[in-house]
Amino acid sequence: MIRTIIIDDEPLAAGIVQEYLSDFAQFQVLEVCQDGFQGMKAIQQHKPDLIFLDVQMPKITGFEMLELLDEPPAVIFTTAFDQYALKAFDAKAMDYLLKPFSQARFKQAIDRFLDSFGNEHKAEATDSERNLLAEKSNRLVVRVKNDIKIIPVQEVNFFEAEDDYVTIHTSGGKYLKKMTMKTLEESLDAGKFARVHRSFIINLNGITGIEPYERDAYLVKLRGGERIPVSKTGYARLRQVLGL
């Protein structure tokens, strides 16, 4: 049995996936979820082999939900938006079905999945390179235990790199998210955030002062009282964006 979960906020849209899927006897639908919150919980609970995922959904998008998963299952996106195709490809999606899609096109997607199913190593490989295509975003979605928190980027004071993770420091607390500094930097507005150090990106709004530290090194003081190290190239970049 191949275990699947369907995540789509439109009941009829989920219905057609179910209908098409009923032609393939080896597939079993464990749950139909109407948003990313339910979806994430269902995936953690059932550990499905394959999910059908819509992009535009209440609260968080399908992509944001995927970012929250430690071991994402194989994904077939189903959406009416064609502009996400590239991002879906980057997210190692099995396939990308544009609504409305035909039964024949659906079968193609299933065949593609079945071809790779069983090659376990492939699913694992995605984990470390799961950073999605950087897209300008004004919010970050993080998992706090079993809950999901949406953080508007302007509320972030600074980001700190820690191995494969980034710690998001806000006035309300710290959050951990699996992503690289490079992807993060690209997704942020360059006029509001600056990478001042290999391990730090700061919110320019929160700067209260800059003080010399060692030769060619500086410290940036933030509103919350933190002192963030600034590298030589980081200082040059900072001067440029602040117009000093």
Place this chain on the structure above:
Amino acid sequence: MLFNAFSNPKIGKWIIPGTGIVWFLGCFLLQIQHGLEIETAAADSLVFGVIVIVSLSVIQSMFSYFLPKKENLGQLVGIPLMLSVLGVVGHRYLLSWWFSEESEYLDFLRITFYLRLAVLAGVEVLSAVLALLASKLQDQEQLNQRESQMLQLSKDAELAQLRQQLQPHFLFNSLNSINALVGSQPQKAREMVLQLSEFLRGTIRRDSQSWISLSEELNYLRMYLDIERVRFGHRLLVDFQVEEGAEAVKLPQLLIQPLVENAIKHGLYGLTGEVKIEVSGKREGNYFVLEVKNPFDPESTPAEGTGFGLSSVGRRLFLLFGRTDLLESGADGTQFKVKLKIPQFQ
């Protein structure tokens, strides 16, 4: 054409012949008064009058189409001067030849030569300047006309485009719902095809300029909501509260639907569970005021910006009424409220 810019063209084309006739009569009377014989005075004035008509016509056709550049602005004076010298000299030779026997008249011709030259030159230079001004004015007028036409065209085009801005995903998602219904509930699928067609027909209505009644617009809105309800099922609740007697109020087409679409988008994508959209309308003085309310989660920032829907409605209101104060929006606790004021002219 000379003077056309000042008067209507029908009268304009008589101005030069008229000047000639007045010129003729004036000269004739002056010469009679001076003691010339009727025959001589008539011949002299007639020739002079014809010369005036010819030179004015030459000047008019020259300076109506040819605009001297700054560096040869002297032509504006030079050409009329040359023409008047030519005219007065021609006049003198012709009449000297004609009345070669009358020495008294020949003296008169000699004495009045410079006077004639001065008067003719003055009139011709003046008319050259006038012709130039007239043609410039005309050009300016044409330019203004073309500009305002262009402006109107681009305004119309923008309005049409804004009006027809249908979110493509709405169409594709609706088609997807129909695709799902075809298998399970064919009757409902057929219903939805019809609703969708009606809705689409409304967005591409031809007579874009005319206003429609509120009841028509609300019908259209209900059609749209019926489609959305098929898509989102029980999650979407809509409450209409329109003041009695307001159905006859007129308003520009498709102004409300984008606001409701915006409310649905932010309500349904910002929250899980049931979402209630409230639409209310009432008359307030010279305005019809419409409010659309949707619940939202102040904690979560929307994934996208604050909606193309609002800005496009704002832009349309500006193009239609030239005002930016007709659309207000803001959060009130967990409700997002959009207030639209439509001026009523009655």
